[in-house]
Structure formats: structure tokens, C-alpha cells
Amino acid sequence: MTDEPVYLDYQATTPIDPRVRDVMLPWFDEMFGNPHSSDHAYGWAAEQAVEEARIHIAELIGAKPNEITFTSGATEANNLAVKGTVRAITPDRNHVVTCATEHKCVLESCARLEREGFTVTYLPVEKNGLLDLELLENVLSDRTALVSIMAVNNEIGVIQPLTEIASLCTRVGALFHTDAAQAVAKMPIDVNVMGIDLLSISAHKLYGPMGIGALYVRQKPKIEIEPLLDGGGQERGLRSGTVPAPLAIGFGEACRIGLENISEEAHRITLLRDQFLAQIFGSLDDVKLNGDLEKRIPGNLNLSFPDIDAQDLMMRLPSIALSSGSACTTSSVASSHVLQSIGVEKRLLHNAIRIGFGRFTVEKEVHFAAKEIIQAVLSLKNVTQIYEKN
Numbered sequence: 001m002t003d004e005p006v007y008l009d010y011q012a013t014t015p016i017d018p019r020v021r022d023v024m025l026p027w028f029d030e031m032f033g034n035p036h037s038s039d040h041a042y043g044w045a046a047e048q049a050v051e052e053a054r055i056h057i058a059e060l061i062g063a064k065p066n067e068i069t070f071t072s073g074a075t076e077a078n079n080l081a082v083k084g085t086v087r088a089i090t091p092d093r094n095h096v097v098t099c100a101t102e103h104k105c106v107l108e109s110c111a112r113l114e115r116e117g118f119t120v121t122y123l124p125v126e127k128n129g130l131l132d133l134e135l136l137e138n139v140l141s142d143r144t145a146l147v148s149i150m151a152v153n154n155e156i157g158v159i160q161p162l163t164e165i166a167s168l169c170t171r172v173g174a175l176f177h178t179d180a181a182q183a184v185a186k187m188p189i190d191v192n193v194m195g196i197d198l199l200s201i202s203a204h205k206l207y208g209p210m211g212i213g214a215l216y217v218r219q220k221p222k223i224e225i226e227p228l229l230d231g232g233g234q235e236r237g238l239r240s241g242t243v244p245a246p247l248a249i250g251f252g253e254a255c256r257i258g259l260e261n262i263s264e265e266a267h268r269i270t271l272l273r274d275q276f277l278a279q280i281f282g283s284l285d286d287v288k289l290n291g292d293l294e295k296r297i298p299g300n301l302n303l304s305f306p307d308i309d310a311q312d313l314m315m316r317l318p319s320i321a322l323s324s325g326s327a328c329t330t331s332s333v334a335s336s337h338v339l340q341s342i343g344v345e346k347r348l349l350h351n352a353i354r355i356g357f358g359r360f361t362v363e364k365e366v367h368f369a370a371k372e373i374i375q376a377v378l379s380l381k382n383v384t385q386i387y388e389k390n
Contacts, residue, residue: 005321006365010299010356011154011182012323016250017207017359023253024209027246035245036234046245053252057214060255061180061199062190069215069238070248074181075105076228077200077215078148080239081177082109084225085198086118086145093145093174096120099131099160100341102150103179107337110148119143127343128292129158137168144174151183151199155338155354156291157300159187166195175223181205181213185258186297187266191216197223203247207359208254212247215239261359269357270298272366276355277301279370284377290339290352301355302339304348308380313353316376320369323354 007015027049035050037043054065071077086096098110100122110120121139125131131149140147147169152159162178169176177198183189184199185206191199199216203209217223217238231240280287280303290302305313310324335349344352357366 005319006369007321008355008357008361008365008369009321009323010358010361011157011205011354012356013204013210014207014358015360016204016209017254017257019257020208020250020253024246024250027249031245033245035243035248036232050243050245050248050252053248053250053255056252056256056259057201058216060184060189060259061201061216062192063216064219066236067216067219069217069235070243070251071213071215071239072211073213074103074179074200074202074205075213076239077202077213078103078105078177078179079109080215080225080228081198081200081217082106082146082148083113084228084238085175085177085223086113087116087226088224089145089175093143094118095141095143095145097123097136097139097144097147097174099123099125099149101125101129101153101155101338102148103154103181106148106150106179118145125341128295129153129156129290129338129342130292130295131160131165133161133164133168136165140168140172140174142172144169144172146175146177148177148179151178151180151189152186152297152300153291153338154182155336156302156342157182157296158291159183159295159297162189162196163194166197169197170195182297182300185255185262186299188262191218203251203254206254206258209247209250212244212251214251265359266298269361272357272361272363273298273301275363276357276366276370279367280374283374288344288348290342290344299357301357302352303355304344304352305377306348306351308351308377310351310353312380313373313376316379317372320372323356324352 033042033046035046054068057068058065096110114120149160149165166176175197178196179200181202184201197218202213225238227238229240234240286306288304314322339349
């Protein structure tokens with residue numbers, strides 16, 4: 001192993017693919033034009049490259065290029081999708097449905113809408129992290145404007161039944177938005193086959209650059225959205241501001257590569273994940289997997305180790321880059337709202353770690369990480385037993 005920590009936090013961010021970096025570099029230097037400058041060759045070249053990137057992004061999700069709006073990331077895309085659509089819809093539809101395990105940016109957007117007078121239903125999930133479709137069906141009505149359900153959960157990696165959710169939305173005339181930041185390029189997505197109306201993407205979750213994302217907005221029938229930003233009316237009036245050409249071009253290349261490798265990567269990462277789990281479960285008796293094992297992306301594992309504080313565990317793992325199952329703030333460690341929502345026992349809420357595998361994870365790193373985690377857990381258990389005896 002190298003002196004650098006083994007990176008197993010692919011849900012937080014993915015390393016930029018070298019092929020993406022190489023495509024981006026000229027646009028920081030000699031190809032520095034503003035894609036909105038329509039009077040000279042520098043602008044024309046940048047605009048053409050950005051539009052080619054838009055095509056690659058659209059192809060990855062089965063959309064049309066004019067249905068892709070560039071944003072600063074998935075957080076902005078989610079805000080635009082949730083607040084922008086609901087504010088633009090007729091006042092007769094003042095009801096929004098979302099899920100208790102959504103990303104904070106969706107939950108906070110919904111909370112903002114509640115303060116503006118809209119009604120929001122926050123659906124619980126089953127113990128495996130999946131939505132109860134019958135429960136969703138029961139809360140939908142002709143008042144429902146939007147349903148926003150995350151495609152793949154960022155903490156526990158479970159995949160929601162997108163096609164079935166979309167079908168239920170169609171029955172009552174509600175729009176369906178999904179935060180697909182953790183799903184795009186990790187699993188096949190076709191917005192038309194699945195019936196998705198709005199979909200959020202983040203480039204740095206699929207081996208592209210940080211600082212850019214996109215919102216897919218279905219054009220037929222056309223969906224009205226109230227913009228969040230006032231300005232020059234770029235991106236067909238949905239998102240004012242200069243599109244950062246180098247980032248957009250890198251984003252497009254990451255999507256092009258992702259489309260070519262979805263099946264192959266999923267198969268390889270599944271094998272690595274299964275090897276890791278076999279090693280962990282073969283050495284530790286009381287490990288708990290959080291979230292459904294089958295209906296999840298292969299690159300995510302969320303494990304609880306009873307009586308082992310996640311922060312203490314990670315302190316003993318300086319050679320591995322992991323994340324805790326708890327959400328840290330500047331002043332305290334709060335219990336994960338996702339783990340709480342799936343009914344994880346209180347004693348286990350601070351015992352969870354998230355392990356993320358990805359494109360650049362290799363077999364020796366997986367075996368090394370499993371060995372280190374096993375040793376650290378056993379060591380901490382030994383310390384606890386000695387402390388309890390005394």
C-alpha cells in the first residue's frame with residue numbers, strides 16, 4: 001500500500017477521472033472563451049464544446065439536450081426542481097410529497113415551501129430503507145403538485161422504485177422529481193422509460209469536476225419553473241449566470257465515459273463489495289448492514305458495529321478514508337436522520353460507518369481495509385471489556 005490513505009468515500013465525492021481532467025485543461029488556458037459570447041471565435045468554440053457536453057449528459061439519462069439545464073451542483077438543481085416547479089404551478093395544487101430520508105437540500109426546500117403556505121407530506125420508509133408504495137398512493141391527490149423521491153440514498157445506498165413512483169404520480173397529474181446524484185452513471189436511467197419529469201445530477205459524484213451539476217426538465221409537455229436566480233436569462237431563462245465552460249465540458253466527458261462503463265463497473269464493484277463483506281462477516285459476529293442488500297448500488301455499504309463508537313473507530317483507521325454514519329456539525333455530532341428513519345436502534349445510531357467503493361478501488365485495497373477495520377473493532381472491544389471489568 002502507498003502512504004496515502006485508501007479512499008473508500010465515493011459517496012462523498014469521486015476522484016476526477018484523468019480522461020476528464022485532460023479534456024478540461026485546454027479550456028482553462030488557450031480556449032478560455034465565454035460560451036455566451038456570440039461575436040467571436042473564442043465564444044463560438046466554447047459554446048460548441050458546452051453544447052456537445054450537454055448532449056453527452058442527456059444521452060446518459062435518455063433525455064434531449066434542450067432538457068438539460070446546467071447548475072452549480074445537485075443542491076441547486078434540487079432547490080430549483082422543488083421550489084421552482086411548485087411555485088409555478090396553479091394554486092389549486094399546493095401539496096408536495098417527499099421522503100424522510102431525502103438529502104437535506106430537498107428537506108430544507110420543502111420546509112421553505114411550508115413556510116410559504118404549501119402543505120408537505122414527509123413519508124416514512126421501511127426498515128430496509130425503501131418506500132412503501134401503497135403509503136405513497138394513499139397520500140396522493142389532485143392537490144399534489146410534486147413528488148420528490150431520491151433515486152439512491154447517499155447514506156445507505158438503497159435504490160427506490162422510480163418507475164412505480166412515477167406511475168403513481170401520473171395517475172393524479174403530479175410531477176415526479178428525483179435527486180439522482182448518487183444514481184447517475186452507477187445504474188441505468190432512462191427518464192422516458194421511467195416516467196421521470198425532473199432529475200438532478202452532480203458531476204463530482206460521477207468522476208467529473210466539483211462545482212457543476214444539471215437539472216433535467218421534461219419539455220413535452222413543457223414544465224413551467226420559476227427561476228431562483230435573476231440575471232441574464234442564460235440556460236433558456238431557467239438559470240441565469242455564465243456557464244463555466246471547463247466544468248461543463250468535464251461534466252460531459254464524465255457522462256460519456258460513464259455511459260460506456262455502467263454494466264462493467266457495476267459488476268466489478270459488486271465483486272469487490274462481496275469480498276469485503278465476506279471478510280467482515282467472517283471475522284465479526286454482530287455487524288449490522290443498514291439498508292437493503294439487494295436493492296442498492298454496489299458501491300455503497302453502511303455498517304453498524306454494536307458498542308463501537310464510529311468516531312473512535314475512524315480515529316483508529318488513519319490509513320483509510322471513510323465517513324461516519326452520523327452527520328457532523330461544527331459543534332456536535334447529531335444522529336443520522338436516515339438511520340433514524342429506518343429504525344436503527346438508538347444504541348447503534350453512532351456506531352455506523354459508510355464504506356464507498358468506486359472506479360479506482362482495487363482488490364488489494366478492499367482486503368487491506370477489511371483487515372484494518374476488523375483489527376480496529378476487535379481492539380476497541382477489548383478496551384471496552386477491560387474497562388467494564390475494572
